[in-house]
Amino acid sequence: MKSAMKAAMKVAMKAKAIKKVMKAAMKAKAMKKVMKKGMKNAMKKVMKKKAMKKSTIAMGKRAKSSVFRGSKAKTSGGLTKDKLTKNKAGKVVSKASSARAKKVYSKTIGAWNKACSAARKALAIKGFCAIGGKSAQGKALYAKAKSIYSAWWDFLSGSTILDLYCGNVCQLQVDMGSVMKDFLAKSPHDLATVMRLLLRRTNCRDYVVQVIRQALDSKTRSAELNQAFAVLNSAYRQAIEAMSARSSAGVGTGRQGQATVILLELEAMISHQSILSEKDMVSQVFHPHFLELEGLAAEDLFREEVLLPATHSGSGSADSALLDKWRIPLEARAHRDKGKELLRAQGRCPEILSVVIGYLRSLLGLQILPHKILQCFVFDLCLYYRQEHTLQQLLHYHVLLDSTELVLRLRDLAINSASCAWATQSCLDMALRVREFAVVAEMLLFSRQYLDIVPFLVNQRDVSFKVRSLLERLDADAEAKEDDPELMDHVVSEIHLWQKEALLSAAAIGRASSESSAAGAATPHVQSTPVAPPDLEGCQKWLPELCHDSTDGGSGKEDGS
Incomplete structure (x- = not known):
């Protein structure tokens, strides 16, 4: 038994020894493979380093000297040898930088x-x-x-x-903002001197407006303001004379040899200068100062329902739009502060009105007829501050010149203000001078001169007046009919005569034209001005024959056409 066990033990020991030897051999083989692989990688890296080329781009603080010496082809900034040079100190620098420094x-x-x-x-x-x-x-x-x-x-x-x-x-x-700030802060000055300084420079209009607005806010004396206006308007007159001399169409078109220029063309010519026209003074100085002084906004005054449409003849649409934009309507007086109203009732002229009239006087003193934009603004200011006596004097002495816009304002004043009895006659006189016959007829109707309206319209050949308004007003005027029971019959008979005269005039002109055509083109014929037929629309109540006149369309206006 013992011998058998010994034999088994020997066999087991031999097997363990064989396993250890086999493991050691396997480890050695694996290590050899790893070593071979690592050696190969290391050799590859060494071979790659040997195969890499040397860089030709110079970098660092000696880059320019390396390129200038020839060791490198160019710097990292792209400078080659032909773009480099040595300065007096022996330093290699860029040729462009050296030339720029020498120039400076x-x-x-x-x-x-x-x-x-x-x-x-x-x-x-x-x-x-x-x-x-x-x-x-x-x-x-x-x-x-x-x-x-x-x-x-x-x-x-x-x-x-x-x-x-x-x-x-x-x-x-020159920075005029800095110059003006330093000038106003250090030196004693007056407003006229500042105006002279600014007028010497171009494109300083904003500074001129700013200086005048500051003078108005600080309540500068009227004498100093008038001197500044004189300087400003003298330059303005020189611009007008220069434009009238350049444009032959603008010379001699005014009264008594006066030169007349168009405001838009004048503003285009002085757009680069520091001169202010009447339109600039109203839009940029006086009107904004008025709104600021009264504590109002533009929408508080200029509402659509209080602006009158510009339907009159003789005024351009652009001017009418501007006048309506800056108009102060009569209805705006009801929205003013009662405390300020008591001060105005004492009879003192407000400061803003005195300044604007002073500017107007300065223009007239230099024989510059003010534009209607400024005249209408003065008219509105007088009414807003209840300075009717001042307005009456300005109109009486022709400081405010005749224009269709002033006629319409006088008409509104006469109709809506009972305290201005003089406005009716002033409106009549000015309307006759500017040939606004429809307004004359309205004023005659307002003043109850019923018998004078139809003869006036017939003589002036006016067709814009509505006869219906005359008949309605007369029919509603019980006092006039009581004083003269036959007044309506007289007016109706005048209208009938007007119709007949218009028909006869049209027939005479027709016969004359037929005779001239029969005589031939060699015989000249001068036609007289025909009598315009009346506008009888809506007059069937007082003229019953219009209802039965179906062939003529119910209006004498078509009869004479």
């Missing part, structure tokens, strides 16, 4: 250094000599150098300078 030096301190060298040579100064200082030699050297240096600059115009030394033309620009 020659324009600045280099020119002064050359002037100083020329001055030393001219004065035969050798050795050290301080420029300027207290010594006579230094002062003479500074004066000579300054004269030589300034001789290299030439002023071509107000803002153009020629640099003779460098051969350059320079344009000077």
Whole structure:
């Protein structure tokens, strides 16, 4: 048994020994494979390093010198050898940078250094000599150098300078905002001097407006404001004369040889200048100051329901739109503060109105007829502040000139204000002068002069008046019919005569035209002005024959057409 166990133990021991040997052999083989693989990778890296080329781009602080020497092809910024050079100090620099620095030096301190060298040579100064200082030699050297240096600059115009030394033309620009701020802060001044300063410069219109607005806000004396207006309007008159001289169409078109220019063309010509026209003064100075003074907004005054449509003849649509934009309607007086109303009732002229009238007087003093934009604004201001007596004087002495816009304003004043009895006659006179016959008829109707309306319209050949308004007003006027029971019959008979005269005039013109056509084109014939037929629309109540006149369309206006 023992011998059998020993034999089994030997076999087991041999098997374990074989396993250990086999494991060691396997580990050795694996290590060899790993070692071979690592050696191969290392060899590949070494071979790659040996195969890489050397860079031709220079980097670092010696990059330019390397390229200039030829060691590298170019710098990291792209500078090659032909773009590099050595300066006086022996440093390699860019040719473009060197040329730019030399140009700047020659324009600045280099020119002064050359002037100083020329001055030393001219004065035969050798050795050290301080420029300027207290010594006579230094002062003479500074004066000579300054004269030589300034001789290299030439002023071509107000803002153009020629640099003779460098051969350059320079344009000077002045910041008028900084100049005005420094001028107003340091020096004693008056408003007229500021105006003269600003009018010398172009494109300073905003500064002119700002200065005038500040003067109005600070309640500057009227005498100082009038002097400023005189300076401003003198330049304005020169612009008007220059434009009338350039445009032959604008000369001699006014009364008594006066020159007449169109405001839009004038504004286009002075757009780059610092001059303010009447439109600019109203839109940018007076009207905004009025709104600020009264504490109002534009929408509080200029509502659509209170603006009258510009349907009259003789006024352009652009001017009418502007006048309506800045108009102060009569209805706006009801929205004012009662405390301010008591102050206005004392009879004192408001300051803003005095300033605007002063500006108007300045224009007239220089024989500039003010534009209707300014005249209508003065008219509205007088009514807003209840200065009817001032307005009456301005109209009586023709300070406010005749225009269709003023006629319409006078008509509204006469109809809506019972305290201005003079407005009716003023409106009649001005409407006759500007040939607004429809307004004349309205004023005759308002003043109850019923018998004068139809003869006036017949004589003036006016067709815009509605006969219906006359008959309705007369029918509603019980007092007039009580005073004259036959008044309506007289007016109706005048209308019938007007119809007959219009028919006869149309027939006569027809016969004359037929006779002239029969006589031939060689015989000239001058036709007289026909009598316009009345506008009888809606008059069937007072003229029953219109209802039965079906062939004529119910209107005498069609009969004479």
